[in-house]
Amino acid sequence: MPVLPIFRTVRRVGIVCLLVGGSRLSAGLVAPAFADDAAAKTTVEQRVVRLHLRGVRALGDHIATDRQFASGLDDVAGKLGEFPFSRFALVSNEEVEVPLYRKRTVPFLGNQLLTVRPVYAKHGVVSLWLSWRDEKGGKVLDTRVHLVPGEQMVAGTDSDRTRHGAILVISAR
């Protein structure tokens, strides 16, 4: 039985595997240092994206010129003012931490469900997949957006049954 050549082959394969594994390991250890933005570095190193979710109930007639915003909505008043409602009440306000590449479903505005999944965090931009479904499970919004930390994404919908508007304000921290 030719044992020696087999040992040589196994030794060569082992050396190559060690080289590949070492290079990959070193690349993985060094790579977080390449993140050039503080926010991206934080999210990448921690592998967690912090999201600020706010659920807003919109009421009133859009013809009214005097608009009322609840406290906590001052930073998005300009965007909310584009919607055809006059009163905006903050119903839910919470922060969630979602690991990168992980999916998390958060209930908001009653029985509506918001599923978020951070796709990547790079160069100060958080790419986020959003799936918003109503109480019946119907699709309201399904999108992928790129958020700069601190910037708010505002999306809303309405319904004939309630005559109210449901607005989602989401931002990445």
Place this chain on the structure above:
Amino acid sequence: MTKIIQSLQKSCRGSRWVGRFSKRSCLRSPRDLEPGDDYPTEILTEKEELLLMRYCDGEGGLFVRWRANRLIRSRAKAQEFLGDMQLCGDAVRRQAGGMERLLPASWSIVTEVQRGIDKQRWVRDVTDRGIGARRFSAEFLARLGWGMTGALTAASVLLVMSPRDQGGGRTLEEAANRDVQRDSHGGVPVSVQPVALDEGGRAQVSIPRRGVEWLRTGGRTQIIEIQGARVPVMWVSRAQRETRTGSRAVPLPTVSFAGGPGGGRGELSFRTDR
């Protein structure tokens, strides 16, 4: 010849066949003495017998012949042993064809000796073939090992030099995006085609979509572009869809946007695949 004699010596030890060739049993050695036998005053040792056998068979070199001649000259027992050996050899050669008739009891032994010789040859042949196969196998494995080493090295180089991304690079992004799209739609979605319509229904405004990768909604979607904002405000009007299924249609709320060419305002609608 030596091997034949040795085999005969081992097989015929103490048998009557030996006595037929020699009354003094030319093949007997000191180790063949049994209790009660008279130890001969002059007897050859085993080494001396082997030396004489090799001399008789013509084996060995000059040194063997010199030692055998000296032994023969010095000792009469050696001459006698050599004479017996020559007689034995002549008898074997002469009676090789008719040994079965002459020596029916020992023929099987000779046959076994011959078989042994054949077996040794066979074993040698097989060993030679095995050595050849081993050489071939070793060469083959060595080549295979070098080939595998080269392939693994090339693969590792490609793997290390391939575009990687830590914490959300292109590769992971694409993979995650595919995963997300598979989760959300069960298929690859069609990207949103942003179209701003003027009064005549012609496309007028191209909307920057840097904040929105793709979009699917459950109703008529309106995008409100805010100047300076990456992500536009999105409004999904589901009331209109529900009303359209009813008896009367309700006009859409007009949504204004800013940031189009010339900073104009107008109605903006997106086509979405539903």
